[in-house]
Amino acid sequence: MGSDAVSGGRRARPVIAMLLPLLLAGCGDGGKAATGKLMLTGSSTVAPLALEIAKRYEADHPGVRIDVQTGGSSRGITDARSGVADIGMVSRALKPDESDLVAHAIAHDGIAIIVHASNPVTGLSADQIRAIYRGQVATWQAVGGPKRPITVVNKAEGRSTLELFLLHFGLASTQIHASVVIGDNEQGIKTVAGNPGAIGYVSVGAAEYAATHEVAIRLLPLDGIPASTATVKDGSFPLSRPLNLVTRGQPQGLAGDFIAYARSAAVHDRVRSLYFVPLD
Amino acid sequence: MSTPGRSSPPDGDAALRAVTGLAARLSGTVVVGIALFVLWQAWPALQAVGPLRFVTDAGWHPLAQPAQFNLLPMLVASVAVTLGAMLLAGPLGLFTAIFMTDYAPPALARLLRGVVELLAGVPSVVYGLWGLVTLVPLLAAWQPPGASLLAGILVLALMILPTMVLASHAAIAGVAAEHRLTVAALGFSCAGSLWGVLLPAARAGLCGALLLSTTRALGETMAMLMVTGNVARMPDSLFAPARTLTANIALELAYAMDRHRAALFVGGLLLTALVLALVRLARGLGCAWRHA
Amino acid sequence: MRDRLSAVAAWGAAGLVLAAFAWLIGDVLWRGLPGLSWQFLVSAPADAGRAGGIASILLATVWILAIAIGTALPLGLATAVWLAEFGHRQPRLQGHVNHALDVLAGVPSIVFGLFGNAFFAVTLGLGFSILSGGLTLACMALPILVRVTGAGLQAVPAELRQGAAACGLTQWTTLSRLLLPAALPALLAGTLLGIGRALAETAALIFTSGYVDRYPGSVFDSARALSVHIYDLAMNVPGGERNGYASALVLVALILCINLATHALARGWQRSMS
Numbered sequence: 001m002g003s004d005a006v007s008g009g010r011r012a013r014p015v016i017a018m019l020l021p022l023l024l025a026g027c028g029d030g031g032k033a034a035t036g037k038l039m040l041t042g043s044s045t046v047a048p049l050a051l052e053i054a055k056r057y058e059a060d061h062p063g064v065r066i067d068v069q070t071g072g073s074s075r076g077i078t079d080a081r082s083g084v085a086d087i088g089m090v091s092r093a094l095k096p097d098e099s100d101l102v103a104h105a106i107a108h109d110g111i112a113i114i115v116h117a118s119n120p121v122t123g124l125s126a127d128q129i130r131a132i133y134r135g136q137v138a139t140w141q142a143v144g145g146p147k148r149p150i151t152v153v154n155k156a157e158g159r160s161t162l163e164l165f166l167l168h169f170g171l172a173s174t175q176i177h178a179s180v181v182i183g184d185n186e187q188g189i190k191t192v193a194g195n196p197g198a199i200g201y202v203s204v205g206a207a208e209y210a211a212t213h214e215v216a217i218r219l220l221p222l223d224g225i226p227a228s229t230a231t232v233k234d235g236s237f238p239l240s241r242p243l244n245l246v247t248r249g250q251p252q253g254l255a256g257d258f259i260a261y262a263r264s265a266a267v268h269d270r271v272r273s274l275y276f277v278p279l280d
Numbered sequence: 281m282s283t284p285g286r287s288s289p290p291d292g293d294a295a296l297r298a299v300t301g302l303a304a305r306l307s308g309t310v311v312v313g314i315a316l317f318v319l320w321q322a323w324p325a326l327q328a329v330g331p332l333r334f335v336t337d338a339g340w341h342p343l344a345q346p347a348q349f350n351l352l353p354m355l356v357a358s359v360a361v362t363l364g365a366m367l368l369a370g371p372l373g374l375f376t377a378i379f380m381t382d383y384a385p386p387a388l389a390r391l392l393r394g395v396v397e398l399l400a401g402v403p404s405v406v407y408g409l410w411g412l413v414t415l416v417p418l419l420a421a422w423q424p425p426g427a428s429l430l431a432g433i434l435v436l437a438l439m440i441l442p443t444m445v446l447a448s449h450a451a452i453a454g455v456a457a458e459h460r461l462t463v464a465a466l467g468f469s470c471a472g473s474l475w476g477v478l479l480p481a482a483r484a485g486l487c488g489a490l491l492l493s494t495t496r497a498l499g500e501t502m503a504m505l506m507v508t509g510n511v512a513r514m515p516d517s518l519f520a521p522a523r524t525l526t527a528n529i530a531l532e533l534a535y536a537m538d539r540h541r542a543a544l545f546v547g548g549l550l551l552t553a554l555v556l557a558l559v560r561l562a563r564g565l566g567c568a569w570r571h572a
Numbered sequence: 573m574r575d576r577l578s579a580v581a582a583w584g585a586a587g588l589v590l591a592a593f594a595w596l597i598g599d600v601l602w603r604g605l606p607g608l609s610w611q612f613l614v615s616a617p618a619d620a621g622r623a624g625g626i627a628s629i630l631l632a633t634v635w636i637l638a639i640a641i642g643t644a645l646p647l648g649l650a651t652a653v654w655l656a657e658f659g660h661r662q663p664r665l666q667g668h669v670n671h672a673l674d675v676l677a678g679v680p681s682i683v684f685g686l687f688g689n690a691f692f693a694v695t696l697g698l699g700f701s702i703l704s705g706g707l708t709l710a711c712m713a714l715p716i717l718v719r720v721t722g723a724g725l726q727a728v729p730a731e732l733r734q735g736a737a738a739c740g741l742t743q744w745t746t747l748s749r750l751l752l753p754a755a756l757p758a759l760l761a762g763t764l765l766g767i768g769r770a771l772a773e774t775a776a777l778i779f780t781s782g783y784v785d786r787y788p789g790s791v792f793d794s795a796r797a798l799s800v801h802i803y804d805l806a807m808n809v810p811g812g813e814r815n816g817y818a819s820a821l822v823l824v825a826l827i828l829c830i831n832l833a834t835h836a837l838a839r840g841w842q843r844s845m846s
Contacts, residue, residue, distance in 0.1 A: 044534065047783060048620040048809050067794055069700055069782045072534025074541070151425040156510065157343055158535030174344050179425040180521055181510035183531050186807045187412065194417030195426055209810040274620060275810050293743040297658050303650030304659070307718065308669040310711050311676040317687045375585030383582045392586060394831070399593055400768030401827035403799035404681075406820050409806055410596050438592055443716070443765060445589070450720050450761035454727035471578035485723035485758075492719050495678030501775055502681070502803075526680040530775060533682070548683050555678035559671060 038066040038254055042076020042089030044184070045203075046243045049107065050089055052270045053262045064254065073160070077101065080246050086255045088246040092160030102250060105242040106262045107276040110204030111161055112227035112239075114189070116196045117216040121145045124220060130169050132199060135177025140197060153191050153200030154178035160241050165201055168239050193217050204237070205229050205275025232277045243276060318548045325349070325542030334546055340512035342532070342540040349543050353514040355550055357429065357522035360515065361504065362497040364433035365440060369497075370490060372437070373444025380445075381452045382474060393449070400442035408506035411435040416507055423519045427509035430518040435507050436497050444493045451485020452478065491562050495555050501526040525551050600820050607818030617785050620809045621801060626819055628787040632702060632795030633771070633826070635788065636781055639706025640713060640770040645763060647710070648717030655718070656725035657743060677715035684712055685779035693780060700794035705781025709773055713766035720765060724758020725751060753842060760838045764831055771827060774799040798823045 040050055047070045054066035071079075073090045080088030080101055094103045113129065115121060121144055124132070131137045132150055141147045154176055155162040166173060180198075182188040185206040192198040193216040204227055207219050219227040222238055231237035251259050261267065268278040329349055337350035376396075380389045411431060420426025455478050463473035479486070509521020510531055523531075525547040533544055611625055618624035651669065659666035679687075688708030698704045728751050736746040752759065774797075782794035785801070796804075798819060805816030 044808055052620055067700065067784050069794065070778055074535050074537050149424050156531045158532055158540065174341050178511055180427045183505060184807055187506060190412050191427065194413065195420040195424060197424055206810045213811065296744050300650045300654035300658060303647050304654040304669050307647060307651040307714055308672040310714065311672040313691065314679055314683065314687045317690055318683060372585050372589060375581050376589050379582035379586040383579060384586065392590065395590065395593055397764050397831050398824060398827050400765055401771040402824065403772045403774050403802060405774050405799060405803040405806065406600060410599055414599055438596065441589060442768065446761045446765055447720050450758040451723050453757050454724045454755065469575050471574040474578060484726060488719045488723050491674060492677055492716060495674065499678050499680040526682065529680065530682045551680060552675060555675050559674045
C-alpha cells in the first residue's frame with residue numbers, strides 16, 4: 001500500500017475534474033438583494049460594528065445572509081463603486097471626488113490625545129501640541145512635565161484620524177516629526193502605554209476603554225473639554241469623525257433596509273459596546 | 281520491467297517524469313503570476329511618477345502637494361532588519377541544529393525539536409504583539425522610542441529561528457550514514473568530523489536553509505509593522521525607528537487610492553528585485569544546488 | 573579545544589533559543605490562560621469575539637489548512653522529485669524552477685493576499701472563500717516544501733540510486749521504496765514547516781478567506797481563520813485582548829496536535845515501507 005504522496009498528485013486530478021462544474025456553478029450566483037444576500041467590505045474600524053449589527057439583523061430576518069469583509073476604507077469605496085460590494089464601510093466622511101457615493105453614518109468616533117498614565121501633564125494647549133508634533137519640543141520639561149524625551153506617536157498616511165488631526169491643528173503632513181507611526185488604535189494605545197514619554201492620538205472610545213481597564217494611558221482634554229464618549233455625544237468635543245456605510249446612489253431593497261436598521265435605535269447598545277458614539 | 285543500460289525509460293518512468301514535470305512547471309509559474317500582478321498594480325505609479333523619483337525624491341509623502349515618493353529609506357530598513365536578523369538567527373539556528381543532531385541526548389533533542397516545530401506555526405501577529413507589549417517597552421526604557429530597527433531585528437530573528445533550525449536540521453540529518461561511520465572509523469574528533477566532513481557534506485541543504493530564512497525575513501510584514509516604529513526616514517542608528525518595504529505596503533494600503541496605492545506596489549517590485557539579487561548573490565557565493 | 577568550543581556553542585545556542593521561546597510562550601500563557609474554557613472551544617463568537625468562543629473559527633482553520641496542505645504537499649513533493657531526479661536533463665527549466673521558488677519564498681504575505689484576491693477570488697470567481705484562502709496558502713507553503721524535501725532527496729547517496737538501477741528497478745519503485753523513505757526526515761520537516769507557515773499566516777487570509785465568523789457551510793463560504801481572529805481581537809476590538817491571547821493558546825495547542833499526528837503518520841509510513 002504505502003501512502004504515495006506522489007501518486008496523490010495523480011489521484012487529485014479526477015477530484016479537480018469533479019470540482020470544476022461546482023466551481024462554475026458558484027460563479028453564476030450573483031448574490032445580491034433579490035436572493036437575500038449582502039456583501040459589505042471596507043474599513044476594519046467599522047467592520048466589528050457592522051458584523052454585530054448584521055448578526056442581529058440575520059437573527060431577525062431568517063434567510064438573509066450578510067457577509068462582512070475588511071480591507072480598508074479605500075477598498076470600501078472602490079468595491080461600492082464597482083458593485084463588488086453592496087455596501088462599503090468607510091471610517092471617514094466622503095471626499096469631494098466621491099460624490100457618486102452616498103454616505104449613511106451609523107456612529108461617531110472622537111479623537112483623543114493620550115499620554116502615559118504616569119505623565120503629570122494635565123493638559124496641553126493647541127500651540128504646545130503643534131510644537132510637539134513639529135518636533136520643536138524635545139522633552140516634557142518644556143511643557144510642564146518631567147525631564148524625559150517626548151516620543152511623538154503619529155498615525156499613518158491617508159487615515160482619516162490623521163487628516164482630522166492635521167485639519168484641527170492647522171498642520172501639514174510634511175511638518176510632522178514623528179518618533180513612531182502607528183496603524184490602528186490598539187497599536188497606538190499599546191505604544192503609549194509602554195513608553196512613559198509618549199504622546200499620541202487615537203479613537204476616544206478605544207482610549208476610554210483602555211484607560212478604565214488598567215492600561216497605562218490617560219486622555220488629555222482638548223481646548224479645556226475633557227475627552228470622553230459623553231462629550232462627543234453632546235457635541236461639545238471638537239474632534240470627531242463619522243463611521244459611514246456608503247452605497248452607489250440611493251440604496252435599494254435589502255441594502256436599504258439593512259442601512260435603515262443600522263441607523264436605528266435598536267442597535268445603539270451594539271454601538272456603545274464597541275465604544276463608539278451612537279447617532280442621536 | 282526495465283533492462284539495465286536501456287536508453288529509453290519504461291512507460292512507468294515516462295509517466296512519472298511527465299507528472300512531476302507538470303508539477304514543476306506549475307510551481308515555476310506561480311511566482312511569474314505574482315510578479316506580473318505586482319507589476320500591473322505598480323504600473324500607474326511607474327508611468328506617472330517615473331522610476332527614478334522612487335530613489336531621488338525628498339522623502340515619502342505620497343499625499344502632500346507635490347507628492348514625494350522616495351522608497352530608499354524603506355529599502356535600507358528592510359535590508360538592515362533582515363541582515364541583522366540573519367546575523368543572529370543564522371549562527372544560532374545552525375548551532376541549535378548541530379546540537380540536536382550531535383550533542384543532545386535523544387530525549388532532549390526530541391523535546392527541542394517539538395518546541396521549534398510548534399513555534400514555526402505561531403502567527404506573526406503573536407510575535408509582533410509580544411514585541412510591542414513586552415520588548416519595545418524594555419527598549420524604550422533603555423533608549424526611546426523603543427520601537428526601532430533593533431526591536432525589529434530581535435523579533436525577526438526569533439521568527440525565522442524555527443525555519444533556520446528545522447531546515448538546517450533536515451540538511452544535517454540527511455547526510456549519509458556512511459559519512460558518519462567513516463569519520464568514526466577514522467577516529468575523527470566530534471568537532472573535527474562535524475566541521476571537516478559532515479557540515480560541508482550538508483552544504484547544499486544548509487545553503488537552502490539560509491536562503492529560505494533570509495527571503496522569509498525579507499517578506500515579513502505584520503510583526504515589523506508592530507515593532508519597528510514605521511517612520512519613513514533613513515534610520516541613523518540601531519535605536520532609530522524605521523519602516524520596512526513590507527510594513528509600508530500594509531500600513532498605507534487600507535486607505536490608499538490610485539497613484540498612492542500604485543506607489544506602494546512599486547515597493548513590492550523593489551522587494552522582488554531585492555530577493556532576485558539575493559538569490560544571485562547566493563549562487564555567486566557557491567550555494568549551488570547539488571544534483572543527484 | 574575545538575571540541576570544547578563546538579560543544580559550548582551548541583549547548584549555548586540551544587539554551588538561548590529555548591529560553592527565548594519560553595519567554596514568548598510564557599507571556600502568551602499568562603495572558604491567555606484566564607480566557608480558556610471548554611465553552612470557549614465549543615461555542616461560536618459573540619459580541620465581536622469578546623464573548624462566546626471560537627468553535628466556528630477552529631473549523632474554518634482546519635478546512636483552510638486541509639486545502640492548503642492537500643494542494644501544496646502533492647505539488648511540492650512532485651516538484652521536488654522532478655528537480656532531484658529529472659531536472660538535470662533539462663538544466664534551463666531546472667534553473668528557472670529553482671529561481672522561481674526562491675523568489676516565491678520572499679514574497680510578502682500581504683502581496684500574496686492581494687494576489688490571491690485578484691486571482692483566486694476575482695479571476696477564478698471563487699470569491700472570499702475557504703478555497704481561495706487555502707489555495708493562496710498553498711502558494712506560500714510551496715517553496716518551503718520543495719526546498720526542504722528536495723534537500724533530503726538530493727542528500728540520498730548516489731550508490732543507492734546506482735544499486736537500484738543495477739537491480740533493474742524502475743525509477744518509480746526506486747523512488748517510492750528507497751528514496752522517499754530515506755528522505756523521510758526531510759519530507760517531515762518540510763511538511764511541518766509548510767503547515768506552520770500556513771497556520772501562521774494572517775495578512776494573506778484577510779483578503780482571501782475573509783472576515784466572516786459564522787460556521788462555514790462549504791469550502792465556497794467565507795470564513796475566518798484563527799490567525800485573523802487573533803489579530804482582530806488583539807488589535808481591532810477594544811477589550812478583545814484576553815480572548816485574543818486565549819485564541820493564540822488554542823492555536824498553539826492545535827499546532828501541537830497536528831505536529832504529533834504528522835509525526836505518527838510518518839512513523840507509520842516508514843514502518844509500512846520496511
